[in-house]
Amino acid sequence: MKAHGETRKSVIEHTDTKARRHKEKGPVSLKAQTGHMNTRSAEKYFAKPKPARQGTALALSGGGYRAALFHLGATRRLNELGILHQIDTISSVSGGSIFAAHLATRIRWPLSGPVPANEWESLVARPFHKFTKRDIRTGSLLKRVLPWNWFDSDAEIDALTRQYEKHLTDLKLVELPLRPRFILCSTDLAFGVNWLFERHRMGDHQLGYRSPPPSDWTLARAVAASSCFPPVFRPLQVKLPAPAFRGGATSAAERTKATSDLRINDGGNYDNLGLEPV
DSSP states (O other), X not given: OOOHHHHHHHHHHHHHHHHHHHHHHOOOOHHHHHXXXXXXXXXXXXXXXXXXXXXXXXXXOOOHHHHHHHHHHHHXXXXXXXXXXXXXXXXXXXXXXXXXXXXXXXXXXXXXXXXXXXXXXXXXXXXXXXXXXXXXXXXXXXXGGSGGGTTOTXXXXXXXXXXXXXXXXXXBGGGSOSSSEEEEEEEETTTXXXXXXXXXXXEETTTEEESSOOTTOBHHHHHHHHHOOTTTSOOEEOOOOGGGOEEOSSOHHHHHHHHTTOEEEEGGGTOTTOOTTO
């Protein structure tokens, strides 16, 4: 039986030997670290090289009203610093999408300079404070328990959409500003990827994109899809046929299968920071 000191010495020698071998072999490649992982599929999630990046983006993360009010304060400061009007893209998720819709609706885009403080208060801050004092969730959820809604899986999400339409925004998706580019994120439950709502398209890189979005799709419905936090809200059903989506990586057969019951829910399930689109 080895003494305690001898055991500690052998452990140190073993560790030193492994370190020397690692140094002799050189750095381990990504392929070696990930084993059989397809490195090409992994590389699509890496940031582009700096020379290939263009413009300035703002990502508004999820987190309900708390996140939305945080974004109100952050954008106020960006406006005061003369940065907000220079932003090219605003990506948002869940609570961030609630504020993004408010921002897209209340400000006359594009901006040529900072919004004056008194206008910011009257157009942006005060109305949003008023909105966040409303409980739009409870009434929407209670729609589920009504007998005539028992078999309607979209009952509460439709009610939530109507609340957003009444109190937050009356814009259609196709009426979003040209600049900055607003991107609202949801999660495609068929393929487990980021679903995007934009002025000129909706969909994802697997299923494909509907371009432009249907003229009757409201911004409020996109906000509801981006913020329908499970299991509180059931996923929103996208009732569009397979041929409506083009350019996706999946096969025609898989696209047809997915659109037979295509559902999307809170964007935070996939990327709660809203970073992937930018």
